[in-house]
Amino acid sequence: MSALVVIPTYNERKNLPVLIEGLMAHVGVRVLVVDDQSPDGTGQVADELSARFPGRVSVLHRTSKRGFGRSYIDGMTQALSEPVDVLCQMDADLSHDPRQLPDLLAATAHADVVIGSRYVPGGAIVNWPMKRRVLSRLANTYIRTVTRLSARDCTSGYRCWRKSALASLPLDEFFSDGYSFLVEMLFVAARRGCRIAEVPITFIERREGESKVSSAVLIESAITPWRLIGSPRSAQKTGGSPR
Ligand SMILES: Nc1nc2c(ncn2[C@@H]2O[C@H](COP(=O)(O)OP(=O)(O)OP(=O)(O)O)[C@@H](O)[C@H]2O)c(=O)[nH]1
Ligand SMILES: [Mg+2]
Numbered sequence: 001m002s003a004l005v006v007i008p009t010y011n012e013r014k015n016l017p018v019l020i021e022g023l024m025a026h027v028g029v030r031v032l033v034v035d036d037q038s039p040d041g042t043g044q045v046a047d048e049l050s051a052r053f054p055g056r057v058s059v060l061h062r063t064s065k066r067g068f069g070r071s072y073i074d075g076m077t078q079a080l081s082e083p084v085d086v087l088c089q090m091d092a093d094l095s096h097d098p099r100q101l102p103d104l105l106a107a108t109a110h111a112d113v114v115i116g117s118r119y120v121p122g123g124a125i126v127n128w129p130m131k132r133r134v135l136s137r138l139a140n141t142y143i144r145t146v147t148r149l150s151a152r153d154c155t156s157g158y159r160c161w162r163k164s165a166l167a168s169l170p171l172d173e174f175f176s177d178g179y180s181f182l183v184e185m186l187f188v189a190a191r192r193g194c195r196i197a198e199v200p201i202t203f204i205e206r207r208e209g210e211s212k213v214s215s216a217v218l219i220e221s222a223i224t225p226w227r228l229i230g231s232p233r234s235a236q237k238t239g240g241s242p243r
Pocket of ligand 2: 091093095206211
C-alpha cells in the first residue's frame with residue numbers, strides 16, 4: 001500500500017526532522033510538507049529533508065494567507081493528483097507518533113476514513129494538564145451532540161483517508177480553518193456515506209515550539225457545529241461508500 005502524508009507546518013524546525021525520519025522508516029510512505037513561510041526557517045529545513053530523501057519528501061511553500069485549514073486544502077489538492085492509495089494528515093509537533101501510522105493504514109482496509117483516536121479503548125494522552133483534557137473532552141461532547149457524529153474523537157488531526165473518499169469531498173467549499181476544519185471534513189465525509197473507523201493512539205503534548213491555537217480558533221470551533229448542521233450540505237445523504 002502506498003501512502004502520502006500531508007503535514008502543515010508553521011514554526012516546527014526542531015520537530016520536523018524527527019518526524020520525517022520516523023515516517024521514512026515505513027516502506028511506501030511519502031510526505032508532503034505544507035509550509036506557510038515559517039519565520040523560524042521550517043521551509044528551508046523541509047527543503048533539506050526533501051534533498052535528503054529524494055522522491056519521498058516534497059514541500060509546498062505557500063505564499064497566500066496563512067492558515068491550518070487553507071494549508072490542508074492546498075496540500076490535499078496537490079496530493080490527490082499523486083498516484084497513491086491512502087492520504088494521511090498529521091501534526092508536525094510530534095504529538096502524533098509516526099510509529100502508529102501502520103495501525104491507521106491497516107484500518108483503511110475496512111474504512112474510508114481512519115481516525116487516530118485518543119478516546120477509544122487503548123487511546124491515551126501524555127503530558128496534558130487537566131484543563132486541556134477537560135476542554136478537549138467537552139469540545140468532543142459538544143461536537144457529537146450538535147452534529148450527531150458518532151466518532152469519539154472528532155478533533156484528532158491524525159487521520160488516514162482512502163483516496164477515493166478524500167476525492168469525494170468538496171474541499172474548495174470548506175469554510176473553517178482551525179480545529180473546526182477537521183470537524184468539517186469529518187462531518188461532510190459522514191454525510192457522504194464514508195465509513196469512519198477509529199484506532200487508538202497515544203497523543204503526546206508538544207515539547208518544542210508553540211501551539212498555534214488562538215481564541216479566534218476556539219470561537220470558530222464553538223460556532224462551526226451549528227453552521228454545519230444549518231448548511232445545505234447537511235442534507236446531502238448520498239448513502240453507501242463514496243467509491
Ligand atoms: N502551514 C500551516 N501550518 C500550521 C498553521 N497553524 C498550525 N499549523 C501546523 O498545524 C499543526 C497543528 O498545530 P498546533 O499548533 O500543534 O496546534 P494543535 O496541535 O491544534 O494544538 P496543540 O495541541 O496546542 O499543539 C502543526 O504541525 C502546526 O505547525 C498555519 O497557519 N499554517
Ligand atoms: Mg499540536
